[in-house]
Amino acid sequence: xxxxxxxxxxxxxxxxxxxxxxxxxxxxxxxxxxxxxxxxxxxxxxxxxxxxxxxxxxxxxxxxxxxxxxxxxxxxxxxxxxxxxxxxxxxxxxxxxxxxxxxxxxxxxxxxxxxxxxxxxxxxxxxxxxxxxxxxxxxxxxxxxxxxxxxxxxxxxxxxxxxxxxxxxxxxxxxxxxxxxxxxxxxxxxxx
Numbered sequence: 001x002x003x004x005x006x007x008x009x010x011x012x013x014x015x016x017x018x019x020x021x022x023x024x025x026x027x028x029x030x031x032x033x034x035x036x037x038x039x040x041x042x043x044x045x046x047x048x049x050x051x052x053x054x055x056x057x058x059x060x061x062x063x064x065x066x067x068x069x070x071x072x073x074x075x076x077x078x079x080x081x082x083x084x085x086x087x088x089x090x091x092x093x094x095x096x097x098x099x100x101x102x103x104x105x106x107x108x109x110x111x112x113x114x115x116x117x118x119x120x121x122x123x124x125x126x127x128x129x130x131x132x133x134x135x136x137x138x139x140x141x142x143x144x145x146x147x148x149x150x151x152x153x154x155x156x157x158x159x160x161x162x163x164x165x166x167x168x169x170x171x172x173x174x175x176x177x178x179x180x181x182x183x184x185x186x187x188x189x190x191x192x
Contacts, residue, residue: 041183048182049175057174058167068162070122074133075115077101077154078108085145085152092141098156107151119161126150133157 018024061067075098079085084105091101099114106115122130132146136157146153 041186044186045179045182049178053178054171054174055167057178058170061170061174062164068164070134071119071161071163072133072136072157073119073159073161074117075099075102075156075158076108076110076117076129077106077115078111078151079105079154080107080151082145082147082152085154088154089141089143089145092154098141115156119159119163121163129153129155 013019019028077085077088077098079088088101088105092098099116102111102115108115110117120133122134125133126148128146128148132142132153133155136142136155138157138159141156142154146155
């Protein structure tokens with residue numbers, strides 16, 4: 001029904017010669033230019049943005065520094081006060097087992113699993129936690145409590161690793177970056 005209505009309105013505008021109005025002619029020319037511009041850009045992107053080119057860019061990115069993201073396998077004990085956190089650190093320094101103390105004293109949702117958070121990247125946790133966790137080596141436990149919006153943490157890093165993002169993870173960003181580069185190159189070429 002809507003398509004029929006649009007066609008009826010367009011036919012009536014043609015019958016009344018509305019297209020001869022200078023303002024309408026200018027608007028039609030602008031609309032035509034916009035459609036042509038959009039199709040040119042889209043076709044140029046489609047030609048340059050092949051699966052082969054995307055995979056080649058991914059392989060190129062893999063060789064760049066900073067491509068692999070660092071992750072830590074972390075455990076934590078979350079308590080309400082700084083005093084409680086200091087008491088936990090003293091208890092751990094006295095030889096207590098981290099997972100047992102986490103199960104006993106932590107108020108966080110990971111307490112039943114011994115405070116285990118699994119592997120995390122910096123982006124997955126609040127900045128204060130990330131800064132403290134990524135400053136620790138494998139096997140180390142924070143010697144000072146770490147305060148976040150959730151409370152006071154005692155952090156233990158079990159293991160560190162570097163992980164390369166997969167092609168599937170990076171493809172959307174690569175596609176966006178390459179499309180922008182293709183359009184920029186097209187415009188620069190046309191200007192020259």
